[in-house]
Amino acid sequence: MLRRASMLLARRPILAASARPFSTDLPAAPSADATFTEAWTKVIPNMDPPKTPLSFMQPRPPTPSSIPSKLTVNFVLPYASELATKEVDMVIVPATTGQMGVLPGHVATIAELKPGVLSVHEGSEVTKYFVSSGFVFIHANSFADIIAVEAVPLDRLDVNLVQKGLAEFTSKLSSATTDMEKAEAQIGIDVHSALNSALTG
Amino acid sequence: MAMAALTREGRRFAPMISPRPITALRSSPLAPSLEDEGPIGVRYISTQVVRNRMKSVKNIQKITKAMKMVAASKLRAIQTKAENSRGLWQPFTALLGDLPSADVKKNVVVTISSDKGLCGGINSTSVKISKGLHKLNSGPEKETKYVILGEKAKAQLVRDSKKDIELIITELQKNPLNYTQVSVLADEILKNVEYDALRIVFNKFHSVVSFVPTVSTVLSPEIVEREAESGGKLGDLDSYEVEGGETKGEILQNLAEFQFSCVMFNAVLENACSEQGARMSAMDSSSRNAGDMLDRLTLTYNRTRQASITTELIEIISGASALEG
Numbered sequence: 001m002l003r004r005a006s007m008l009l010a011r012r013p014i015l016a017a018s019a020r021p022f023s024t025d026l027p028a029a030p031s032a033d034a035t036f037t038e039a040w041t042k043v044i045p046n047m048d049p050p051k052t053p054l055s056f057m058q059p060r061p062p063t064p065s066s067i068p069s070k071l072t073v074n075f076v077l078p079y080a081s082e083l084a085t086k087e088v089d090m091v092i093v094p095a096t097t098g099q100m101g102v103l104p105g106h107v108a109t110i111a112e113l114k115p116g117v118l119s120v121h122e123g124s125e126v127t128k129y130f131v132s133s134g135f136v137f138i139h140a141n142s143f144a145d146i147i148a149v150e151a152v153p154l155d156r157l158d159v160n161l162v163q164k165g166l167a168e169f170t171s172k173l174s175s176a177t178t179d180m181e182k183a184e185a186q187i188g189i190d191v192h193s194a195l196n197s198a199l200t201g
Numbered sequence: 202m203a204m205a206a207l208t209r210e211g212r213r214f215a216p217m218i219s220p221r222p223i224t225a226l227r228s229s230p231l232a233p234s235l236e237d238e239g240p241i242g243v244r245y246i247s248t249q250v251v252r253n254r255m256k257s258v259k260n261i262q263k264i265t266k267a268m269k270m271v272a273a274s275k276l277r278a279i280q281t282k283a284e285n286s287r288g289l290w291q292p293f294t295a296l297l298g299d300l301p302s303a304d305v306k307k308n309v310v311v312t313i314s315s316d317k318g319l320c321g322g323i324n325s326t327s328v329k330i331s332k333g334l335h336k337l338n339s340g341p342e343k344e345t346k347y348v349i350l351g352e353k354a355k356a357q358l359v360r361d362s363k364k365d366i367e368l369i370i371t372e373l374q375k376n377p378l379n380y381t382q383v384s385v386l387a388d389e390i391l392k393n394v395e396y397d398a399l400r401i402v403f404n405k406f407h408s409v410v411s412f413v414p415t416v417s418t419v420l421s422p423e424i425v426e427r428e429a430e431s432g433g434k435l436g437d438l439d440s441y442e443v444e445g446g447e448t449k450g451e452i453l454q455n456l457a458e459f460q461f462s463c464v465m466f467n468a469v470l471e472n473a474c475s476e477q478g479a480r481m482s483a484m485d486s487s488s489r490n491a492g493d494m495l496d497r498l499t500l501t502y503n504r505t506r507q508a509s510i511t512t513e514l515i516e517i518i519s520g521a522s523a524l525e526g
Contacts, residue, residue: 036302044333050414051405054299057291074292078380078466081288097444110296111444112452135459137296140440145292147463149380 063140067105073120075129075146082129082151083120090121091144093136094194104142111136113148115194128154130198132191159199166192248509251502255495262491268319269484276409276477282378283406283470289463290417297438297460301418303428305397307346308338309367311390311465312358313403313472314351316371321479323404323412323472324353330414331358331402335365348390350469367394374473380466387462397421399461403468404475410482412475417468419461422453 094116
């Protein structure tokens, strides 16, 4: 009995953390790849075929005939999902070609991001993040996926540290010898100047 | 009459005593305490031996219980990280779909396993799936190479597929897992290995008792183009406008690399969770087993103890009755 109690005590915190196992990935599309499962069972009949990511994902809605009123945004980082299927009016992303505004009904696009400010406009409120880099996928059904490596809200940036970093990387660039060092210093300068303009502009 | 009763007692024990003198000579040169003979020549193991076993089994039980608690706390720490990283690969699958059955010439199977053992059967499952993928993708002009993460898979795959192994990476969890480390790793793999399709084999963490072997496929940009042109699942990839960069190819190249690092990050975290969960359940069943063994040993110990007391009593009484009668 004491053994059971200790097992329950060990398990309870974990159960509380994932009370609904995987509400984020319910097996919504059982259609996973039928050709793969067939090929597998032919060659290796003794083992169950492994699952593929398709079976863990919620399927996306198809392209509607009329332009929807809201844009559904998924903003993900390696450490967290900042925004998950949030309905907003507009997002402005810092693409490599410049600031790009995304409205519902935007044409399907794949764009790479450069360090800059991402702003999410919902009604009257605007949330701004500084994004280091990443990708944005805009689908035809007014879904936008923004995948960034690092993103921080603007109010968490320190002006002094930004200035210091900029000075540091400029000096590194001037003293750099190899191509690798020059490239690293250049990247540092790009990011810090983007941070600077984000804080001032 | 009391004397007659005692004689009767004496006679009752007599047949039991008689075989003894013959065997007593044989066993006495050996350790006399190890083998005791009870009635009708039954042998009992000594209490000392049983006591030693009980002590070691109890220690094992304590150790496995402690290992289970440690695994539980490590699991708690890493589980939140893994759940947060789940959103990372979904946009890629939404855009590029999932084509594990794509027919490619150069396959690379990335097997993710643990460094430490005592975690149940998850590493063997990963290795079996990797070997299965190798077999599935074998054919003329096709080749499959392995990239191994973790000691356990290395030990199993080095035995029969040594020539197919490209890269072996161990001690992944020396420092807590983070995206920077995994992206450097992904960069290394992409630099050193030629690939048309990367298949990442790992155990997806469903719950503390359930781990599902999963394979995620990342295709190289050329194969993506080929699949997009031939229609099918990736058919509408061409409808996406590609912003920025010099050429579409460059962006797709960056996309494939980014996809690989994101999928690897999620896979490594999920596998770490599965490892801790499997270790928890393995250690739990081990401590339960040790507990059962301890119960059985206790019964044996008591039986042995009581038997030795009984034989002592028999000797005394028969000795006394022999003197009397």
